[in-house]
Amino acid sequence: MRKYWMFAKSSMQISAAYSAWYWASMATVILKLLIMFYFWHAVYQNQSSIGQLTLKEMLTYIIVAMFVQGFVSGAGNELAREIKQGQIAVELMRPYHYLFKMIFMDFGQKASFFIRETIPMGLIAFFVIQINPPGSPLQLIFFLASAALGLWIGTFFDMLIGILAFWTVNIWGVQVLKEGVITFFSGALIPITLFPAWLQSISFALPSQAMVFSPVAIYTGQITGMDIYWTIAVQAIWAAALYILLNVLWNQAIKKVTIFGG
Amino acid sequence: MKRYAKLYYLFAKNHIKVMLEYRIDFLIGMVSVALQQAAGVFFLAVVFGHIQELNGWSFYELLFIYGIAASGRAIHHIFFDNLWTLGWQYIKPGQLDRLLIRPINPFFHVCADRLQQDGFGQLLIGWIILGTAIPHLHLSWGLFEFMMLIVLVISSGVIFVAINLFFASLSFWMTDSMPVLWAVFNLSDFAKYPLTIYHKGLQFFLTWIIPYGFTAFLPAAWFLDREGYASVAIKAPVTAAAAMTVAYLFWLLGLKNYSSTGS
Numbered sequence: 001m002r003k004y005w006m007f008a009k010s011s012m013q014i015s016a017a018y019s020a021w022y023w024a025s026m027a028t029v030i031l032k033l034l035i036m037f038y039f040w041h042a043v044y045q046n047q048s049s050i051g052q053l054t055l056k057e058m059l060t061y062i063i064v065a066m067f068v069q070g071f072v073s074g075a076g077n078e079l080a081r082e083i084k085q086g087q088i089a090v091e092l093m094r095p096y097h098y099l100f101k102m103i104f105m106d107f108g109q110k111a112s113f114f115i116r117e118t119i120p121m122g123l124i125a126f127f128v129i130q131i132n133p134p135g136s137p138l139q140l141i142f143f144l145a146s147a148a149l150g151l152w153i154g155t156f157f158d159m160l161i162g163i164l165a166f167w168t169v170n171i172w173g174v175q176v177l178k179e180g181v182i183t184f185f186s187g188a189l190i191p192i193t194l195f196p197a198w199l200q201s202i203s204f205a206l207p208s209q210a211m212v213f214s215p216v217a218i219y220t221g222q223i224t225g226m227d228i229y230w231t232i233a234v235q236a237i238w239a240a241a242l243y244i245l246l247n248v249l250w251n252q253a254i255k256k257v258t259i260f261g262g
Numbered sequence: 263m264k265r266y267a268k269l270y271y272l273f274a275k276n277h278i279k280v281m282l283e284y285r286i287d288f289l290i291g292m293v294s295v296a297l298q299q300a301a302g303v304f305f306l307a308v309v310f311g312h313i314q315e316l317n318g319w320s321f322y323e324l325l326f327i328y329g330i331a332a333s334g335r336a337i338h339h340i341f342f343d344n345l346w347t348l349g350w351q352y353i354k355p356g357q358l359d360r361l362l363i364r365p366i367n368p369f370f371h372v373c374a375d376r377l378q379q380d381g382f383g384q385l386l387i388g389w390i391i392l393g394t395a396i397p398h399l400h401l402s403w404g405l406f407e408f409m410m411l412i413v414l415v416i417s418s419g420v421i422f423v424a425i426n427l428f429f430a431s432l433s434f435w436m437t438d439s440m441p442v443l444w445a446v447f448n449l450s451d452f453a454k455y456p457l458t459i460y461h462k463g464l465q466f467f468l469t470w471i472i473p474y475g476f477t478a479f480l481p482a483a484w485f486l487d488r489e490g491y492a493s494v495a496i497k498a499p500v501t502a503a504a505a506m507t508v509a510y511l512f513w514l515l516g517l518k519n520y521s522s523t524g525s
Contacts, residue, residue, distance in 0.1 A: 024442060031445075032451075039455055045317060194308055196311060
């Protein structure tokens, strides 16, 4: 286990080294907050509520969703890159489980992302835009648990896409595709409950809603009572299912390496 | 000029040969970029399922803005996408030196090195969005309007290129300006919505400092509200030309300042 923590730590150090990227993403997040702020103010210009949500509740949902979305993907890109460049062949001979190494490297990056971006942005969100805090401490705990599950689902899903690099070269296209689908169907842009009914049923059948919508709806109180347990159970099932699928696909993919590498 | 046209043709032909080797990837790339656009349109459709208008602009008017942005961006994406890689593919590994000793304009060379096929998907989607929006807008279309649409979309594309060229040129001083380029490019997200929803200072910034306003909203507003935005028709191409000149001069300045990384 210790070696995996070392991976996490080293990737934290690496991501801390690129300060230009830090400032660039900071600037970009502020821009996003600004766009959201003005866009939703314009949306609410002629009405006080949309789908039972007030402007403040909507901004709370959108901004918390933006924070959660920042954590749901990552490991897949690096995985795809190493597959494409052939480093994977060497990696497979090393004394650790490659997929776990990638996951821990990714968590290291996410930890530094949290400290360097989520916290300062959270301060802006709470004190400048004044979004709502969670309703109760218990709600906060459920939110964190659900967000953690969402992060696992997102990570597994991302790696599933990354492994596709064994079969297709232009993984960039697949990644854009994945981002688009996740951004929309995870409820990161707008609460899924505002979708037309048919789109809602599609969304709830996909794992993406368990990445962002589930935790954020618990935070904002759109999911309450027994439904919270139900939601978390569904998330756990998705996480387990994707994990199994990931392993199956990985074992298939590794065979392919042996064939090529001879 | 003729020589450059011929060169571009040769570069593109080679690129297309490579592309055809990976037909599936080509299709995936096209479809993905198209779907990415569709996600934005879906989002607007959902929002407009609950409201009538956004700050006085209707759903189809917003689609129209989207369509112009997508078409303009596609021009930049297809032909000038390689500017993104100036820092890490040319300057950092010393590849630029190789281009500098050739008897070809280095700006042309960098751009011609890659034709980004995914951009065709974006262009197609841009046209589909425009084609969907236009019949709902009750505009009268004559030859003049049609020509204006082409001029404004090209201006939009040129402004995208100019802004990217300017910030990519920073790589001459900081080795790789990709983070800056990326942060600035994200500003174009503002232009997807009517500028009227933003604070006055922000509107000014997006019109005259980093002119993304001219890539989508202002050209669209020329069609939708000619009373208020009549002067855009001439301002947009002029701004595009001015922005491109400034960016190209900045690129030349960078090139003059450039000393190889030596690797």
